[in-house]
Amino acid sequence: MNTLEWFTQILAVLAALAAAPLFLGWVNQCRAWAQNRTAPSVLQVYRGLDKLFHKNTVVANGASPLFGAAPYVVFGTMAVAAAIIPSLGTRLPFAATADAIALVGLFATSRMFLSLAAMDIGTPFGTLGARREMMVGFLAEPALLMVIFVASLLSATTALPLISERLMTQALSLSPSLAFTAVAFTMVLLAENARLPIDNPATHLELTMIHEAMLLEYSGRHLALMEWAAALKLFNYACIGFALFLPWGTASVAAGPLALIAAVPVLAAKLLVAGVALAAIETVSAKLRVFRAPEFLATAFLFAVLGLLVHILLGG
Amino acid sequence: MPAILGSPLSTIGMLLCGWLAIGLGGALWPSRAGGTRMLFPLGALLGLAIAATALHALAAMQAGAPAWRLELALGLPNRPTHLALDALSSVYLVVLGGVAAGVSLYGAGYFRAPQGSPPGLVCCQYHLFLASMGFVLLAADTYAFLVCWELMALSSYFLVVTDQRVEAIRQAGFLYLLMAHVGALAILLAFGVLGAAAGGATFEALRNAQPSALAAGAAFVLGLIGFGGKAGLVPLHVWLPEAHPAAPTPVSALMSGVMLKMAVYGMLRLSFDLISNLAWWWGLIPVAVGLFSALYGIVFAAAQTDMKRLLAYSSIENLGILFAALGLALVFHGSGLPLAAALALLAVLYHSVNHAFMKSLLFLGTGSVLHATGQRNLGRLGGLIHRMPWVAWLSLVGALAIAGLPPLNGFVSEWLLLQAFLFAHEVPHTFVNMALPVGAGLLALVAALSGYVMVKFFGVVFLGRSREAGHAEAHDADPVERAGLAWLAAACVCLGLLPAQVVGLLQRVAEQLRVGGLPRNGAPWWLLAPVSAAQASYAPLVFLGAFAVFVLLTIVAVRLAHRRRPIRVEPWDCGFGPLDARMQDTAEGFGQPIRQLFEPFFAMQRQLPSAFDPQPTYRVTIGDRFWNLLYLPLGTLTQRAAAIVSGLQGTRLSGHLLYGFVTLILLLGLVL
Numbered sequence: 001m002n003t004l005e006w007f008t009q010i011l012a013v014l015a016a017l018a019a020a021p022l023f024l025g026w027v028n029q030c031r032a033w034a035q036n037r038t039a040p041s042v043l044q045v046y047r048g049l050d051k052l053f054h055k056n057t058v059v060a061n062g063a064s065p066l067f068g069a070a071p072y073v074v075f076g077t078m079a080v081a082a083a084i085i086p087s088l089g090t091r092l093p094f095a096a097t098a099d100a101i102a103l104v105g106l107f108a109t110s111r112m113f114l115s116l117a118a119m120d121i122g123t124p125f126g127t128l129g130a131r132r133e134m135m136v137g138f139l140a141e142p143a144l145l146m147v148i149f150v151a152s153l154l155s156a157t158t159a160l161p162l163i164s165e166r167l168m169t170q171a172l173s174l175s176p177s178l179a180f181t182a183v184a185f186t187m188v189l190l191a192e193n194a195r196l197p198i199d200n201p202a203t204h205l206e207l208t209m210i211h212e213a214m215l216l217e218y219s220g221r222h223l224a225l226m227e228w229a230a231a232l233k234l235f236n237y238a239c240i241g242f243a244l245f246l247p248w249g250t251a252s253v254a255a256g257p258l259a260l261i262a263a264v265p266v267l268a269a270k271l272l273v274a275g276v277a278l279a280a281i282e283t284v285s286a287k288l289r290v291f292r293a294p295e296f297l298a299t300a301f302l303f304a305v306l307g308l309l310v311h312i313l314l315g316g
Numbered sequence: 317m318p319a320i321l322g323s324p325l326s327t328i329g330m331l332l333c334g335w336l337a338i339g340l341g342g343a344l345w346p347s348r349a350g351g352t353r354m355l356f357p358l359g360a361l362l363g364l365a366i367a368a369t370a371l372h373a374l375a376a377m378q379a380g381a382p383a384w385r386l387e388l389a390l391g392l393p394n395r396p397t398h399l400a401l402d403a404l405s406s407v408y409l410v411v412l413g414g415v416a417a418g419v420s421l422y423g424a425g426y427f428r429a430p431q432g433s434p435p436g437l438v439c440c441q442y443h444l445f446l447a448s449m450g451f452v453l454l455a456a457d458t459y460a461f462l463v464c465w466e467l468m469a470l471s472s473y474f475l476v477v478t479d480q481r482v483e484a485i486r487q488a489g490f491l492y493l494l495m496a497h498v499g500a501l502a503i504l505l506a507f508g509v510l511g512a513a514a515g516g517a518t519f520e521a522l523r524n525a526q527p528s529a530l531a532a533g534a535a536f537v538l539g540l541i542g543f544g545g546k547a548g549l550v551p552l553h554v555w556l557p558e559a560h561p562a563a564p565t566p567v568s569a570l571m572s573g574v575m576l577k578m579a580v581y582g583m584l585r586l587s588f589d590l591i592s593n594l595a596w597w598w599g600l601i602p603v604a605v606g607l608f609s610a611l612y613g614i615v616f617a618a619a620q621t622d623m624k625r626l627l628a629y630s631s632i633e634n635l636g637i638l639f640a641a642l643g644l645a646l647v648f649h650g651s652g653l654p655l656a657a658a659l660a661l662l663a664v665l666y667h668s669v670n671h672a673f674m675k676s677l678l679f680l681g682t683g684s685v686l687h688a689t690g691q692r693n694l695g696r697l698g699g700l701i702h703r704m705p706w707v708a709w710l711s712l713v714g715a716l717a718i719a720g721l722p723p724l725n726g727f728v729s730e731w732l733l734l735q736a737f738l739f740a741h742e743v744p745h746t747f748v749n750m751a752l753p754v755g756a757g758l759l760a761l762v763a764a765l766s767g768y769v770m771v772k773f774f775g776v777v778f779l780g781r782s783r784e785a786g787h788a789e790a791h792d793a794d795p796v797e798r799a800g801l802a803w804l805a806a807a808c809v810c811l812g813l814l815p816a817q818v819v820g821l822l823q824r825v826a827e828q829l830r831v832g833g834l835p836r837n838g839a840p841w842w843l844l845a846p847v848s849a850a851q852a853s854y855a856p857l858v859f860l861g862a863f864a865v866f867v868l869l870t871i872v873a874v875r876l877a878h879r880r881r882p883i884r885v886e887p888w889d890c891g892f893g894p895l896d897a898r899m900q901d902t903a904e905g906f907g908q909p910i911r912q913l914f915e916p917f918f919a920m921q922r923q924l925p926s927a928f929d930p931q932p933t934y935r936v937t938i939g940d941r942f943w944n945l946l947y948l949p950l951g952t953l954t955q956r957a958a959a960i961v962s963g964l965q966g967t968r969l970s971g972h973l974l975y976g977f978v979t980l981i982l983l984l985g986l987v988l
Contacts, residue, residue, distance in 0.1 A: 141761075153753075159850070294913055
């Protein structure tokens with residue numbers, strides 16, 4: 001089984017790298033449909049990345065080596081994160097090296113490098129974006145950690161594949177505590193991935209942007225890596241959501257290669273549904289002012305805490 | 317008595333005396349700057365030797381084996397001084413020696429130009445400070461402990477007021493001295509309460525005594541006031557952000573990095589070793605106070621504009637986390653959850669070691685910036701990564717570590733503490749088992765906020781453009797200083813990458829204090845799995861390796877596909893004309909979201925310009941609410957009481973003779 005496990009591991013990373021832009025493209029397409037616009041092709045994100053990889057890279061004067069290193073660090077952390085998340089199979093040999101708490105730490109690392117790189121040139125937008133990103137980050141991180149806490153308490157482990165495996169064996173019903181945390185997790189996902197209502201991925205209006213403001217000085221291959229990393233992050237978050245709240249269908253313990261093959265269409269189906277849901281949420285919500293973001297994320301935190309209390313009160 | 321020279325205890329004692337000798341050497345030639353440059357590296361070597369000996373002793377320590385003891389016929393008549401070395405003191409001696417090695421090396425470069433006190437005198441006070449901390453860790457009776465504790469407070473006081481020409485520094489020093497003595501008094505009383513129950517002053521006697529529940533609780537609370545005051549727990553924190561920036565940088569590094577850990581050591585010694593029967597719920601007090609201090613400290617750190625004050629507030633945060641973890645360990649210990657208690661205790665020890673190294677590193681980094689630019693105000697710095705790359709990159713290691721990011725060391729202790737919090741629902745008391753896990757959420761908030769603060773600190777100081785002309789000639793740290801910084805940064809990296817080894821060593825403390833041990837689960841050397849591999853595991857070395865391989869592959873692939881080198885241009889200015897450095901965010905600007913979100917924490921005064929002001933000024937001052945709520949009323953009260961008492965003093969000589977006579981009669985009445 002060991003070769004199969006390693007195969008699952010490599011497949012998980014490659015699938016994430018390959019499918020992340022596709023998922024983003026699907027979300028964009030659904031959004032366009034829902035908003036009665038002509039939708040771009042699902043493959044538009046790949047075309048964008050391809051174009052960027054072929055363009056010249058322009059770096060501002062006064063950039064330090066940190067500026068050039070950040071895209072690689074951010075991209076690398078997202079890829080390593082994809083290796084820990086049980087998207088196709090739950091037997092991931094590499095997952096023992098970092099549990100769910102370390103995963104939160106990995107996301108924080110990438111966020112910190114992104115923000116530092118944004119401050120590197122010293123443009124007003126860069127620092128503004130960095131400040132806002134860190135603000136959203138410090139509010140979202142506790143909520144995410146509480147979500148993981150609840151899942152860990154339910155499954156007596158913090159290893160994400162094992163959490164998923166143990167939740168899978170439960171009956172096909174959400175426990176009440178998981179229902180609360182699912183709401184919290186969705187809110188965190190929106191905030192962390194620069195989606196509405198916290199940030200608008202489609203705008204370059206100066207006063208409202210967060211994520212885009214940090215990337216303003218990037219171009220060419222640096223920008224391509226950053227965009228790809230952002231798509232990977234969305235994909236990773238979606239897969240964490242599946243692992244916690246919709247674990248059924250991933251290849252688990254003693255399943256053979258067939259289960260792994262079966263897991264691919266299951267994941268695709270989940271992503272399709274998630275894309276529609278994400279587009280629906282984004283279509284019906286308006287962008288919040290930056291200073292309403294804390295309220296939004298405090299609500300997420302409260303939902304996660306409610307989930308925790310419900311778990312302790314009801315004993316599961 | 318075992319062979320005196322052979323035991324690690326006597327070796328460490330000798331090495332500490334070596335520090336005293338160096339201090340004496342400095343005092344003999346107070347004005348020779350050249351001499352002290354030789355003495356500091358020598359002190360660094362001694363520090364290294366102490367750390368190595370203590371580490372060796374820790375590795376050789378067996379569970380259940382008695383500690384090394386020594387009785388010296390020194391001190392008061394019929395009261396020999398007791399020294400002892402056990403696992404707990406070894407851990408903190410490693411911290412002391414290891415950090416002192418880096419800081420002393422750096423100090424050799426830093427103390428070249430005299431500021432205030434003559435360099436020889438500073439050298440003397442500095443080494444006295446180091447040695448007194450060492451003896452605090454070795455002391456095994458209350459008398460020796462308090463003498464060394466007091467010596468530590470006094471020597472650091474003189475170091476704080478090194479530049480005594482400045483009024484603000486003298487005031488900061490006075491505040492520090494005052495708070496240190498209030499704390500020392502509380503510790504004295506705590507030992508007194510315990511000693512009365514034990515009928516002796518040695519730690520051995522206290523350990524074997526069975527104080528009443530009331531006495532145990534009273535000693536614990538007094539100890540918490542005393543040690544918590546030293547650690548800067550809210551509301552006893554006010555001295556810390558004043559004293560740390562006032563001191564010369566290496567001293568700030570030692571105070572923040574090591575001296576605050578002495579308070580943690582003292583609290584651990586008191587609550588896990590000396591008070592034998594402490595009820596579990598006393599632990600809730602440090603949990604609550606610690607978490608509040610952590611949040612308070614980090615929120616204030618985010619609002620600071622002075623880099624040393626920012627770091628000082630971040631120390632309050634970290635000490636808050638340490639005390640919260642300590643309280644958690646007490647709660648688990650008292651509730652019969654040995655595994656969880658051991659985890660929480662390990663988190664305390666690990667975080668003590670981590671914070672000592674990373675905070676000293678960051679303080680020394682600010683010292684180099686201060687030397688190069690003469691500027692402590694964040695709002696006037698910027699872009700220093702180009703002028704001082706060594707300091708910048710090594711500080712980045714410290715900043716990432718203190719923000720609790722994997723794979724550096726700050727993350728490991730945070731991870732251990734969160735793992736411990738996962739057991740909190742098993743505490744067999746309703747409400748407590750619900751409230752404690754929410755504490756984990758608070759801890760996560762504090763950790764995430766410290767990331768915010770570190771982006772602010774590093775981003776504003778080292779990145780962007782220089783906000784003030786005249787930093788163009790800022791120079792990097794000299795080679796000796798670099799070596800000191802690099803040593804501390806290397807320690808941060810190693811502590812982060814080899815957590816299983818560190819935990820294996822620290823575990824001996826938990827075993828020796830009979831708190832509990834971690835199960836032997838046969839995890840390989842590179843995997844940290846404190847409970848079992850199925851429950852939680854972490855292997856930074858492997859994942860850093862995988863990350864590095866992946867990033868290398870990416871770089872190769874990207875370079876293969878696209879060979880052209882980046883083009884350098886001016887940054888995009890949105891078509892408005894040239895950007896200038898003043899368009900960047902200032903430190904105030906970066907702290908603004910925090911000021912707005914946590915407004916109730918601050919006593920804030922804002923001066924906003926009117927819209928038509930031709931020369932608009934904006935000023936915001938941030939004060940500590942505890943000054944108005946606690947300290948100023950207390951100060952007024954003290955002065956009123958003093959005024960009443962001073963009325964008694966004004967009489968003639970005959971009046972004073974009368975006082976003496978009355979007192980004598982009263983005392984005689986008491987005795988007979």
